[in-house]
Amino acid sequence: MAINAFQAALFGLFACLASLPGMGGTTIGNYTLGRPLVAGLIVGIIMGDMQTGILVGAAIQVVYIALVTPGGTVSADVRAVSYIGIPLAILAIKNSGIDPASAEAAGMAASLGAAVGTLGTVLFYGTATINLVWQGMGWKWLEKGDLHKLYLVNNVLPWIGHIVCSFLPTFIITMGGTAMVDLMKTYMPMDGIAMKTLFTVGSLLPTVGIAILLKQVISKPTDFLTFFFGFTLSAVMGCNLIAAAGIGCFFALINYEIASLKIDLANAPKAAIASGSDDEEEEDI
Amino acid sequence: MAEKKKLSKKTLAKSFRNWSYGNLTCFSQEHMQTFGYLCAMLPIVEELYDTPEEQKQALQTYSAFFNTEPQIGTMIVGVTAGLEEARANGEAIDDDAINGIRAGLMGPLAGLGDSLIVGTLIPILLGIALGLSTGGSPLGAIFYIVVWNLLMFLGMRFAYNQGYELGGKAVEALVGPKAKALRDSIVMVGTMVIGAVGATWVSITCSPNLVLPGGGKFQDTLDGIYPHLLPMVFIIFCWYMMTKKKVNPIVMMLILVVIAFVGVLIGFFDPALSY
Numbered sequence: 223m224a225i226n227a228f229q230a231a232l233f234g235l236f237a238c239l240a241s242l243p244g245m246g247g248t249t250i251g252n253y254t255l256g257r258p259l260v261a262g263l264i265v266g267i268i269m270g271d272m273q274t275g276i277l278v279g280a281a282i283q284v285v286y287i288a289l290v291t292p293g294g295t296v297s298a299d300v301r302a303v304s305y306i307g308i309p310l311a312i313l314a315i316k317n318s319g320i321d322p323a324s325a326e327a328a329g330m331a332a333s334l335g336a337a338v339g340t341l342g343t344v345l346f347y348g349t350a351t352i353n354l355v356w357q358g359m360g361w362k363w364l365e366k367g368d369l370h371k372l373y374l375v376n377n378v379l380p381w382i383g384h385i386v387c388s389f390l391p392t393f394i395i396t397m398g399g400t401a402m403v404d405l406m407k408t409y410m411p412m413d414g415i416a417m418k419t420l421f422t423v424g425s426l427l428p429t430v431g432i433a434i435l436l437k438q439v440i441s442k443p444t445d446f447l448t449f450f451f452g453f454t455l456s457a458v459m460g461c462n463l464i465a466a467a468g469i470g471c472f473f474a475l476i477n478y479e480i481a482s483l484k485i486d487l488a489n490a491p492k493a494a495i496a497s498g499s500d501d502e503e504e505e506d507i
Numbered sequence: 508m509a510e511k512k513k514l515s516k517k518t519l520a521k522s523f524r525n526w527s528y529g530n531l532t533c534f535s536q537e538h539m540q541t542f543g544y545l546c547a548m549l550p551i552v553e554e555l556y557d558t559p560e561e562q563k564q565a566l567q568t569y570s571a572f573f574n575t576e577p578q579i580g581t582m583i584v585g586v587t588a589g590l591e592e593a594r595a596n597g598e599a600i601d602d603d604a605i606n607g608i609r610a611g612l613m614g615p616l617a618g619l620g621d622s623l624i625v626g627t628l629i630p631i632l633l634g635i636a637l638g639l640s641t642g643g644s645p646l647g648a649i650f651y652i653v654v655w656n657l658l659m660f661l662g663m664r665f666a667y668n669q670g671y672e673l674g675g676k677a678v679e680a681l682v683g684p685k686a687k688a689l690r691d692s693i694v695m696v697g698t699m700v701i702g703a704v705g706a707t708w709v710s711i712t713c714s715p716n717l718v719l720p721g722g723g724k725f726q727d728t729l730d731g732i733y734p735h736l737l738p739m740v741f742i743i744f745c746w747y748m749m750t751k752k753k754v755n756p757i758v759m760m761l762i763l764v765v766i767a768f769v770g771v772l773i774g775f776f777d778p779a780l781s782y
Contacts, residue, residue, distance in 0.1 A: 457706035473695065474696045
């Protein structure tokens with residue numbers, strides 16, 4: 223299996239759209255096209271093997287399930303993860319003959335994706351820095367009252383930066399993908415320490431993504447019980463995610479009812495009866 | 508006295524479109540979302556003010572630094588559209604007032620958006636989508652594409668219109684006590700789903716060759732203590748390092764590389780593969 227110039231160009235185009243900051247906008251670009259699972263579907267279709275694409279995308283998605291970028295600091299670049307990492311991982315898996323649905327393939331995909339994504343942060347800073355040039359022009363146009371040129375600054379000129387920082391790197395690296403994967407096969411045998419480590423890292427990496435999420439949602443020690451509850455639902459009771467979300471919603475409802483009851487009770491002496499909230503009438507004293 | 512100026516539906520829709528597409532297209536570390544904001548306000552000032560000079564002056568208000576979580580931050584754009592309309596009708600609102608409101612809102616809404624949208628909603632959607640992707644099915648990706656974009660389109664349009672119509676009160680609804688109870692409850696669902704994601708999608712096992720003196724496999728013993736014990740231990744370890752020891756995610760990944768390397772060397776980890 224190899225990647226031809228047309229396929230590599232398509233990856234390059236999607237990289238432009240899916241980056242953060244990208245030309246597809248935040249909602250459709252970064253948060254849709256940039257998610258590895260969606261990219262897995264797209265790359266899979268482009269490479270003619272949708273199934274492997276999705277399996278690889280899903281494996282990498284777990285690592286980046288929570289890619290929060292507070293204040294514009296990034297720990298991984300989505301265009302690199304999704305449109306360089308996934309094509310390379312598909313090549314590596316196909317050309318080494320591992321079963322794409324196996325845990326080994328998932329581990330290989332996750333570690334390749336993470337390696338490429340971390341190196342790719344340089345592309346993020348590159349794009350943002352080039353945008354400074356357009357913004358500088360924008361300030362001048364704003365000063366002169368040439369207001370419609372702002373659309374040019376915001377929607378058109380950043381494409382130039384993306385050709386340099388998104389299209390070209392993606393195109394060149396995915397074009398050379400087959401050669402790279404062949405080299406890897408020759409110099410890094412599967413039973414060697416390097417490959418064993420690579421796969422093990424791949425299985426460990428998703429924990430970082432989940433821990434980043436936990437950091438966001440855990441504000442007091444008892445929140446761990448909630449997390450542990452969800453983990454147990456799946457690990458011991460065999461609930462899938464939809465079932466776990468359903469059970470979670472039920473407990474959240476109880477939690478909300480209790481919390482709003484508390485608020486109503488706290489407000490009751492001050493607000494008397496008049497401002498009683500609509501859903502908790504009966505419990506008001 | 509002149510007739511009261513009122514922004515047309517078309518202009519508001521254009522402003523919304525400009526923001527929802529362009530909030531980050533020309534991002535830089537220095538000005539972040541400022542140019543997206545300028546483009547969102549441009550249709551508004553063009554409709555409200557007649558002379559180019561007035562338009563320019565009004566637009567320059569929005570050249571102050573701006574950055575927030577772009578989805579939920581749509582509300583701020585709506586609020587300023589309302590404020591600008593009031594100002595064009597002669598109300599005493601100066602640049603400082605508008606920028607004070609903008610700066611006061613962007614921080615709290617960024618925190619809210621990061622934890623609710625990026626930290627909870629997206630992982631839930633992706634978690635469900637991953638569940639639907641078993642065996643390489645495209646259903647999960649399609650589910651995510653449709654549901655996420657639909658929710659965001661409707662949600663952001665709602666936020667914009669609420670901001671425009673209610674002004675500051677709209678934000679009140681997001682940060683008031685009842686809203687906090689709702690938010691905490693949603694985060695609770697998120698926390699459980701994250702737990703389920705951890706148990707479903709992380710697969711860490713020790714080497715199959717690792718055998719206890721009695722003859723049983725060590726992995727079986729671990730499963731006997733608690734199923735998926737190793738993933739749980741590693742998740743807690745990463746959380747501890749990143750939260751308590753302030754290790755950043757890249758360094759955390761490197762630590763895991765070292766653990767994997769050492770683990771493979773001493774024979775604890777062994778993926779048992781061949782080409």
